[in-house]
Amino acid sequence: MAPKRKAAAKPASAKKAKKPAPKKPASPRGKAKPAAAAAPTQALDFATYADPEEGFVTFEGLEVLADRLGIDASSDTKLLALCWRLGAEKPGALSEEEWDRFASSPHLPTHGKPLTVQTLKAGWASLDPNFLDNAEFRPFFKFCFEFNREGTKRFLERDTALALLPLCIEDRSKHTLNFLEFLETKPEDFKINRDQWCSFLDFSLAVGPAPEFDGWDSEESSWPILIDEYVEFVQEKLKET
């Protein structure tokens, strides 16, 4: 999520640098913040959160929502799950049509109930991705990648991936720590593409943890070369210890 990117210097600054102008529209909302805390029955309407110039709800709008819900936008995956259930197609943006699914989507706590922050807050826990089984989780994991891209780019920057991956995958993978260590050996401008991202999940589900890597076949591996390199990296590391 965007706030997390503030911790990683480059991508965040790049993102911020892109649109300096909209900061102005942000401030009126900023003023509204303290007032919002006092009014939990605030309506979940598109106009409140959307960026008027863009015509979309952007990361900033989501931050506001997060604030009102009392959650940390940078670490709460339920926010991502929310965007996923709303069917967000563009990275980092929700259209009005998508926003309207607050009412129509059966997966959301606001389905058939008053469209307020209160309702959403009450049913917030139901959005937890941990409830999803592996088959349902796959599309969500893919969405995490898609939603955090920059514009039409087909990849994630290394640092973004480093922050995002552990957050999204949680404990579904026993390879996470090793993989992050491996990613850090890559140069800063290293990029991860969709195939590599999604394959990480599939790999985690199919292949056992180090050092055995049960289910791993080095000769006929159809995994992306990045995964092959990762396994070699861990094996080399274990040889040295």
Next chain:
Amino acid sequence: MPPFCHLKNCTGRAHTFVQASQISPRNAYNLVLHKHGDLLYTGIQETVRTRLRSVMEDVIRSPDDQLLSQVCVQWKEHQVTMVMVRDILMYMDRTYVPQSKKMTVYDLGLWAFRETIVRHELVRERLRKLLLANIRSERLGQLIDHNSMRCALNMLTELGGDGSSIYEEDFELFFLEDTCRFYRCESRLFLSEHSCPDYLRKIESRITEEMKRVPNYLHASTRPKLKHIVEHELISAHASTLIGSKKIGFSTLLKESEYKMDDLRRMYALFLQAPATLDMLRTALYEHARTAGRLLIIDQIKEPIGFVRSLLALRTKYKKVVYIAFQRETLAQKKLKEAFDSFLNADIRCASSLVAYIDELMRTGFKGSTESEVEHELDKVIVIFRYLQDKDIFEVFYKQYLAKRLLNRRSTSSEAERQMLAKLKSECGYQYTTKLEGMLTDIRFSRNTMEKYAAHQDRLPPTSEVRSNASGSESDTKESCDMEVTVLTSGYWPPQSIVSCAIPSHAAAAAGDFQSFYLEQHSGRKLTWLTGSGTAELKASFSATAKHELNVSTYQMCILSQFNKLNCRAELSLQEIIDVTKIPHIELKRHLVSLCTPKHRILQKKSKGKGLSNDDSFQVNELFLSKLKRIRVPLVAMREITPHPHQTDHIPAAVQEDRRHLCEATVVRIMKARKQAKHNDLIAEVTRQLNQRFYPQPQSIKKCIESLLEREYLERSSQDPRMYIYLA
């Protein structure tokens, strides 16, 4: 004693015996009829036994040297006797015996003979030892009596039955053991004292000898067992020694295969009898060929022509070994191919060496050769070509060399060039040679074009009338020059640099004339003049007497023409030359320096030493001297220029790029047809399709797949990450 005598005596004695026992057919019949069969049976049993017991006394007492013949005589007699008895008692045999489940009379006799005599403790072992001793003597070169041997062994065979084989138990077992021991000993001894070829000769004769033993006196059933032992002890047990020994083992023989073909052939024929050892032989052949090949590369790869010649010789040598010694066996041929495959493809320089060799053939080697000689040479070359895995690298080099040959008119025979291409086409398909053939066609068309142009020129009015200086401009009288133009189709030829320089006016005029002529014929085409290539012939007058014809490059022509406009003593600076001619800096240096070398000092440069300094200046060397009227100015080699393709052992970048494209295109084509495919199947199919041209590493194919995944030509199936799906 003559054999008939024997028989007669036997029969005689048999008769006596029968008479003495007072058996007659009639009596026998009656006895059986009246249910006294058992009486008769017991009677005859007793009679036979008694007789045999007395025989046995004789036999036991025989000294060793007579035992064998004694046994044989007694056996023969017994047989005759029993036949007679059997004949007499035939009725009993047919009625009483089966009823009471007893042995027939003849069998009874056999059994009795066996128990009483042959298996008698004083006979059994002695007999056996004698038999074996005979065989041993024969092996050591002495003559023995085959008849008695045969008789005795036949006897043992016949005495068997009812489940036991006397022959096997009492003789064969021991015989085989003995044989085994004998040959184990002999072979070890012999091998330690003699060379391998000698040993092979010895065992060849031994094997023949042993096999003869079977028809001579052994029973046919012994043959396979004997063969097996002999092969094992003589061949298999020593196979690895024979192959690896320094005392002219297989490897040594291979080295001198020219002279040792007989020995090699013998070795193969012998090993053929113990098929398990043949594999070792083939592997040894493979190892030897491969090592020889590797050494050859290390030794000679720096001299490509010599290398290829030695390579061809090497191949001929091993081919002969396979054809003659290995009897053209397919497996051996395969091993040879594998060996050549392995070392030729370990080093890319082999491909470029082959190209250099062909180049030499085309330029000079084929002078004066007949068509069939050319064919023969090219066939040899193609054999080597077939081994090469990376045929696309070969193509790149071949194109470069071919271009040079064609443009510099160095090819002895265009027919030979065409023949080579035809052979390449039949190896690799027409796509492989389209560009190369295109190059040949360009040359032919250019020649036609020049002919047409010459005809066209003849029809034009003389140039001096056309060019008038009416305008009074400072343009000098444009004396045109003769120009021969080769038009290249850009897609076929290796990439040429297209930076053009400013050429002197008369050359430009001739070029312009040709260009307009050509474009008239072929409208819609674009001509670019490659000033980086080409030669010019200049008439140079250094003084009143020193007149020469200089054969120089196009760039040099441009440089030298500059001096025409000035006085003879005038100097031109490097910068001035650059400015006027607009020749690229690196090339300029090279061509300029070539004009200043001690051997061909056409120009004199200010600075001393080999190199050029930036503020150098040049003037025409008035004192230029040469014995030759017509001088060809060679270009100096500059080391900064890309190294000779032969010296690199990396895959050229162009080839790598090419391979990537081909790989991706193949993947897309396969996926488009199949709609979906598993990873392994895809890799296998891509490899199969590209194999004719080069061997694609599975990792590179994987990279191509990933690139296509990223560009969304393919996607992974959500059910099975090993399956790819084609995205239309």
